[in-house]
Amino acid sequence: MKILALDTSTEYCSVALWQDGVVIERCELVGQKHSEMLIAMLDGVLQDAGVGIQELDGIAFGSGPGSFTGVRIACGVTQGLALGGGLPVAGICTLLAIAQATGQSKVIAALDARMGEIYCAAYEKQATGWITVCEPCLCKPEEAPQVEGEGWFAAGSGFAAFADALQQRYAGQLSGVDGTVIPQAAAIAVLGAAQFALGLGADVAEAQPFYLRDKVALKTVEREQLAAEKLKK
Numbered sequence: 001m002k003i004l005a006l007d008t009s010t011e012y013c014s015v016a017l018w019q020d021g022v023v024i025e026r027c028e029l030v031g032q033k034h035s036e037m038l039i040a041m042l043d044g045v046l047q048d049a050g051v052g053i054q055e056l057d058g059i060a061f062g063s064g065p066g067s068f069t070g071v072r073i074a075c076g077v078t079q080g081l082a083l084g085g086g087l088p089v090a091g092i093c094t095l096l097a098i099a100q101a102t103g104q105s106k107v108i109a110a111l112d113a114r115m116g117e118i119y120c121a122a123y124e125k126q127a128t129g130w131i132t133v134c135e136p137c138l139c140k141p142e143e144a145p146q147v148e149g150e151g152w153f154a155a156g157s158g159f160a161a162f163a164d165a166l167q168q169r170y171a172g173q174l175s176g177v178d179g180t181v182i183p184q185a186a187a188i189a190v191l192g193a194a195q196f197a198l199g200l201g202a203d204v205a206e207a208q209p210f211y212l213r214d215k216v217a218l219k220t221v222e223r224e225q226l227a228a229e230k231l232k233k
Helices: 034-049 068-085 093-104 163-169 187-199 220-232
Strands: 002-007 012-019 021-030 060-064 088-091 107-114 117-126 129-139 154-155 174-177
Touching: 002 034, 002 068, 002 187, 012 117, 012 187, 021 187, 034 068, 034 174, 060 068, 060 093, 060 187, 068 088, 088 093, 093 107, 093 117, 093 129, 093 154, 093 187, 129 220, 163 174
Parallel strands: 002 060, 060 088, 107 154, 154 174
Antiparallel strands: 002 012, 012 021, 107 117, 117 129
């Protein structure tokens, strides 16, 4: 089975190809140039592997949460490739991709959502795959979903941006923290391959963004209030 995967939900752009358990990936820090870089990176991965679009069994993509523009780019490119190749798709939550990338079995994943908030979820890996302990949500760091027990690994940019608040929220429950973990195509490829293996590929029309926030920017007065709150801490 051959699965193409891509993610543009952060300032990084990554693409990967999963071939019967072997993954090759390209990942670059591109800022806001995803639309300029993505197609060339996809072509490069396919050429390196000697695989054509018509040989793929499906396309997996980071469906969000994340950058609104970035997530839309991933969805649009996935739709175009899948429609042209008659391929099924699999939208993978970026928070689950973070959990997969850690190599840990109990993960609290958090992405910096800006405006003083985070995207957060908790997952536990079992023999049959990942189960969701806390559904993805948008929240203040101090209101992050609570989990039971110890041995949780914390990952994602949320733990870098709001280290103090989240360390306090999960005091005594964390086995480690890595705020540098990002959603990447390699993890999305593995998760997508598992879905396709179970026959859970979706129609191209279902390649849609997963949004947790409708509002994408603060008003001036809201920015001032947020800055004042940070100064008080």
